[in-house]
Amino acid sequence: MSENYLGLCLAGMVITGILLTPAAYAEGGGLMLDLTPEVTAQTTDAAMEFQPTYIKVVKIIDRTEVTFWESDITEQEDISIPAPAGKYKLYVQLHGHRTIWELDNEGRGYEVSPSNSTVVPTWVNTYCKDVFADAPWRVQSDKIPILVMVKDAYGICGDYDLGNVEIYLDVACDEDDNEADDTLLETETKWRGVTVDESFYNLYEPGDWYGITYLDPSEHDLRGDVCFHIVIREIGEWLDPDWSAHSHFNVTIVSDTLPTLTDWHAGDTHYHSSYTDNLVEFGFPVEATVEAGKSIGLDWNVITDHSFDVGDTKTADPNHKWNVLKSEVSAYTSESYKLIHGEEVSCYVERVNT
Numbered sequence: 001m002s003e004n005y006l007g008l009c010l011a012g013m014v015i016t017g018i019l020l021t022p023a024a025y026a027e028g029g030g031l032m033l034d035l036t037p038e039v040t041a042q043t044t045d046a047a048m049e050f051q052p053t054y055i056k057v058v059k060i061i062d063r064t065e066v067t068f069w070e071s072d073i074t075e076q077e078d079i080s081i082p083a084p085a086g087k088y089k090l091y092v093q094l095h096g097h098r099t100i101w102e103l104d105n106e107g108r109g110y111e112v113s114p115s116n117s118t119v120v121p122t123w124v125n126t127y128c129k130d131v132f133a134d135a136p137w138r139v140q141s142d143k144i145p146i147l148v149m150v151k152d153a154y155g156i157c158g159d160y161d162l163g164n165v166e167i168y169l170d171v172a173c174d175e176d177d178n179e180a181d182d183t184l185l186e187t188e189t190k191w192r193g194v195t196v197d198e199s200f201y202n203l204y205e206p207g208d209w210y211g212i213t214y215l216d217p218s219e220h221d222l223r224g225d226v227c228f229h230i231v232i233r234e235i236g237e238w239l240d241p242d243w244s245a246h247s248h249f250n251v252t253i254v255s256d257t258l259p260t261l262t263d264w265h266a267g268d269t270h271y272h273s274s275y276t277d278n279l280v281e282f283g284f285p286v287e288a289t290v291e292a293g294k295s296i297g298l299d300w301n302v303i304t305d306h307s308f309d310v311g312d313t314k315t316a317d318p319n320h321k322w323n324v325l326k327s328e329v330s331a332y333t334s335e336s337y338k339l340i341h342g343e344e345v346s347c348y349v350e351r352v353n354t
Contacts (some may be wrong), residue, residue: 018217019200052095133230145291154207159197163233173227267300300338
């Protein structure tokens with residue numbers, strides 16, 4: 001799986017459908033559906049399992065969605081679609097699955113301009129493990145909680161041997177993985193020697209692990225919009241194919257609190273925790289959710305994981321995952337920060353071919 005979110009792992013895709021619009025737009029641009037990963041995946045039968053997929057592209061005209069192109073995909077390759085200037089978004093459904101995913105560039109849509117090709121990154125998710133760090137977008141507290149997470153370190157993907165975690169100030173905000181250009185702020189050593197695999201993990205799924213460290217911005221005279229570069233060192237032996245991981249993110253460090261009124265309690269009504277874990281997205285661990293919410297200036301939030309995720313139990317009890325999440329919500333809620341156990345319920349409508 002892959003970070004924050006929010007991509008789609010489509011294994012094995014090629015176009016077999018019909019273009020529903022004119023074949024070319026000489027004065028227009030186009031959409032490039034990026035269906036191939038940027039890195040070479042492990043070519044195992046499990047990794048390369050075929051997943052036929054239906055994709056529909058709609059053009060947004062005066063807030064109305066008009067079907068522009070649709071196709072069934074049978075093999076893996078990028079797809080180029082000539083398209084006139086305008087705003088577009090995609091709907092994606094794996095064959096045999098009832099869930100339809102909407103890809104709309106975080107609400108902005110995908111803009112096509114004349115003579116330019118707009119890339120739609122439908123493959124952010126990659127095979128096997130991911131190792132990354134993240135932090136809240138805004139901090140008004142005296143510490144920045146930094147989440148370090150390992151995802152899918154099990155089976156053919158192998159384990160991940162954690163070393164030190166180095167926190168750098170990315171002065172140029174260039175998101176360059178070469179830390180020689182950055183300023184080392186702190187080094188976290190408490191996880192050095194931890195090997196994450198199917199037998200050692202602290203989240204619901206085997207091979208999933210997290211830890212939280214904290215950075216006091218006042219100790220480094222940090223304020224305003226700050227760019228960070230996190231390096232997670234890997235210390236496996238020379239036969240270990242893993243490497244150190246790099247994450248880049250921005251944090252706005254402020255001294256002012258969020259706007260408020262008397263008896264007003266700020267919160268978030270729609271939030272996915274790590275119990276949402278599917279081909280498109282996964283969320284923060286519940287503990288990290290609380291730490292992030294406090295530092296942002298929130299007082300509460302509702303955990304609304306997808307119904308099809310919380311029902312994806314690893315035991316014979318169909319309610320096991322739901323009940324484990326319920327227990328975590330109860331354990332981490334407090335007088336200073338309230339968690340409310342909710343659910344995002346999926347309602348399925350059968351697609352009718354016309």
